Amino acid sequence: MLTASGTFGYGREYTDFIDLSDLGGIIVKGTTLHPREGNAYPRMAETPSGMLNAVGLQNKGVDYFVEHIYPEVSQYDTRVLVNVSGSTVDDYVACAEKIQALDKIPAIELNVSCPNVKQGGMAFGVSCEGIASVVGAVRKVYHKHLMVKLSPNVTSIADIAMAAEAAGADSVSLINTLLGMSIDAEKRRPRLSTVTGGLSGACVKPVALRMVWQVAKAVKIPVIGLGGISSATDAIEFLLAGASAVQIGTANFIDPAVSVKVVRGIEDYCERHHIEAVSSLTGALEI
Amino acid sequence: MTKRIIDLRLVEKREWPQAVLLKLRSDVEPLPEAAPGQFVQVRVDQSPATYLRRPISIHFIDRERRELWLLVRKVGAGTRAMADWPLQTRVNVVFPLGHPYTLPKASKKERCLLVGGGIGLAPLLYLGKMLHEQGHHPMFLLGGRSADDLIQLNEFEQYGELCLTTEDGSAGIKGLVTAHPVLQGPSPDRIYCCGPKPMMVAVARYARQKGLWCEVSLENTMACGIGACLCCVEDTVEGHRCVCQEGPVFNINQLKWQI
Known part of the structure; x- marks a missing residue:
C-alpha cells in the first residue's frame, strides 16, 4: 500500500494523523529537473464523487528536493519513492540520475501521464513509441526499481503497458487522472484556469479497475492499481483484478488517516477469509 | 499545534x-x-x-x-x-x-480594527475575544448587504465597540464598510479583515494609503486543507503559496493584489 503522488505532499503533511511506518511507502510529489510554479488559480473543481485538478506539477525542482527535502524524508521509517516528470526525454533522464544517487530512495515512478501541463509527459504516455523512448532512455541510466505511471487517456492501455514493459519498466502503476472539464453555466466560464484538468476520486474507480484488469492480463511485470480507492474493499477489488499493490490518492484529502485504515481493513479481510499472504489475492478474480 | x-x-x-x-x-x-x-x-x-x-x-x-x-x-x-x-x-x-491572525504582543496595548463583510465576520468573534482578553482594544467594523447579514452582534458586543454598515441602509451606515466614518478618525494600530475579495481589496487599499499594518483572510477553493494537494494557491511575492497551509491569513504586503 502506497500513497499516490500529488496527494500526499512530502509525507510531513500527514504525520499528525498517521504513523508513516504503517504504510508500505509513500510516493512524493511530482518532481521535475527545473522548478515549476504550476498553473494559475483556480486549479480545482469538485465534481460528482470526485474532483478535477490542474495543479501543473508545482515543485521546487530536483536539486531542491535533494538538498532540502531528502534529508527529512530519508529519516522516515517507510519506503519513499519519487515521482519524476519532465517535458523532454533529457529532462527525465537528468532528473532520474540525480534521484538515483540518493541511497534511501529505492524506486522512482516515472510520470508519463500528467494531463495538466502542455508538455507534462502525457504526450509520451499516449503512444507506444513515446513511452518506449522515455522509459528506454531512463532505463539506461536508472538501475533501481523503475515504476511507470500510465495515462488512462488512451484507446488501448494494454498496448501502452506492454511498450513500457518492453522498454525496461519494472512495474506499471495506473491510472493517472482522466482528462475532464467543468463549466460554470451561470458565468459561462470554465471552472479551471486551464479549462481542462485531471479527474480523480471515487467516480473513476470503475474505469481504473477495468484498465488494471486489462493491463494485468497483458504484462508480466507487477501492476500497481490506483483510482478512486477509499476503503479496503476497493483495494481488494484492485488486487483481484490483477494488481500486486495499490495506491491511495484523492481519498487522503477526505480522510487524512484513510491509508492506514485501508491497510488494517485488508488485514481483517485476510483473517476473515483465512488468507495467509495478500499476494494470493492478485488476479484471483473468478470469472 | x-x-x-x-x-x-x-x-x-x-x-x-x-x-x-x-x-x-x-x-x-x-x-x-x-x-x-x-x-x-x-x-x-x-x-x-x-x-x-x-x-x-x-x-x-x-x-x-x-x-x-x-x-x-x-x-x-x-x-x-x-x-x-x-x-x-x-x-x-x-x-x-492554517496560519492564524498575528496577535500583538500582550505587553503593548493596541487599538485593533476588525473589518468583516458578509460571512467574513465569522472568524472575527474569536479574534476579538482573544484580543480583548490580552488587554487590547478591538473595534468591529461589520458590513452586509442588509441587516440580515449582521448577525451574532450580541456576541461581538462583549469584546468591543460595533460599527455597522449595510448596502441597503437597513442597519448602521448606508454603504460599504469603507464608507464608515470610523475610518476617517484616528488610525488603528492594526487592521484585521475578512470578507468578499473586492471588500478586502478596498480595506487593503485604505491600509496601504495610511501605512497601516493589515492582515486579510482568503478563501480560495480547497481540496485537502493541509498543504498536500496545492490546489488553493494564491500568487504571492514569494510565488504560489497554499491558502490552507501558509494562509488563510496573509499580510497584505505578501499579496500581489492591485492595491
Whole structure:
C-alpha cells in the first residue's frame, strides 16, 4: 500500500494523523529537473464523487528536493519513492540520475501521464513509441526499481503497458487522472484556469479497475492499481483484478488517516477469509 | 499545534435567512488548541455532491464547554446540508488548520480594527475575544448587504465597540464598510479583515494609503486543507503559496493584489 503522488505532499503533511511506518511507502510529489510554479488559480473543481485538478506539477525542482527535502524524508521509517516528470526525454533522464544517487530512495515512478501541463509527459504516455523512448532512455541510466505511471487517456492501455514493459519498466502503476472539464453555466466560464484538468476520486474507480484488469492480463511485470480507492474493499477489488499493490490518492484529502485504515481493513479481510499472504489475492478474480 | 480528526456533536443551532450557527461539542476529549483565523475541514456526508470536506472558519471556541462554533453561509450543496443537520448529528472535523491572525504582543496595548463583510465576520468573534482578553482594544467594523447579514452582534458586543454598515441602509451606515466614518478618525494600530475579495481589496487599499499594518483572510477553493494537494494557491511575492497551509491569513504586503 502506497500513497499516490500529488496527494500526499512530502509525507510531513500527514504525520499528525498517521504513523508513516504503517504504510508500505509513500510516493512524493511530482518532481521535475527545473522548478515549476504550476498553473494559475483556480486549479480545482469538485465534481460528482470526485474532483478535477490542474495543479501543473508545482515543485521546487530536483536539486531542491535533494538538498532540502531528502534529508527529512530519508529519516522516515517507510519506503519513499519519487515521482519524476519532465517535458523532454533529457529532462527525465537528468532528473532520474540525480534521484538515483540518493541511497534511501529505492524506486522512482516515472510520470508519463500528467494531463495538466502542455508538455507534462502525457504526450509520451499516449503512444507506444513515446513511452518506449522515455522509459528506454531512463532505463539506461536508472538501475533501481523503475515504476511507470500510465495515462488512462488512451484507446488501448494494454498496448501502452506492454511498450513500457518492453522498454525496461519494472512495474506499471495506473491510472493517472482522466482528462475532464467543468463549466460554470451561470458565468459561462470554465471552472479551471486551464479549462481542462485531471479527474480523480471515487467516480473513476470503475474505469481504473477495468484498465488494471486489462493491463494485468497483458504484462508480466507487477501492476500497481490506483483510482478512486477509499476503503479496503476497493483495494481488494484492485488486487483481484490483477494488481500486486495499490495506491491511495484523492481519498487522503477526505480522510487524512484513510491509508492506514485501508491497510488494517485488508488485514481483517485476510483473517476473515483465512488468507495467509495478500499476494494470493492478485488476479484471483473468478470469472 | 497538532492537527486532529475528531468527532463532535451538534448541540445547538441558530438559523438566519443566509446563514446558520452550529455549536459542536466534544464529548470525550478537550478540543485541540486553536488560534483565531484558523479553520476546520468539515465532512458533510457521502453524497456525490459533497465529496470533499468543506473548509469553515473557526467562529468561536468555548473551551469550558468544549464547543467549537461555526458560522456558515448557506451557499451550496454542502453548506445547505450542514444547515439541515438535526441536533445531535455527529460531525467529523479536521482541525486546527492554517496560519492564524498575528496577535500583538500582550505587553503593548493596541487599538485593533476588525473589518468583516458578509460571512467574513465569522472568524472575527474569536479574534476579538482573544484580543480583548490580552488587554487590547478591538473595534468591529461589520458590513452586509442588509441587516440580515449582521448577525451574532450580541456576541461581538462583549469584546468591543460595533460599527455597522449595510448596502441597503437597513442597519448602521448606508454603504460599504469603507464608507464608515470610523475610518476617517484616528488610525488603528492594526487592521484585521475578512470578507468578499473586492471588500478586502478596498480595506487593503485604505491600509496601504495610511501605512497601516493589515492582515486579510482568503478563501480560495480547497481540496485537502493541509498543504498536500496545492490546489488553493494564491500568487504571492514569494510565488504560489497554499491558502490552507501558509494562509488563510496573509499580510497584505505578501499579496500581489492591485492595491
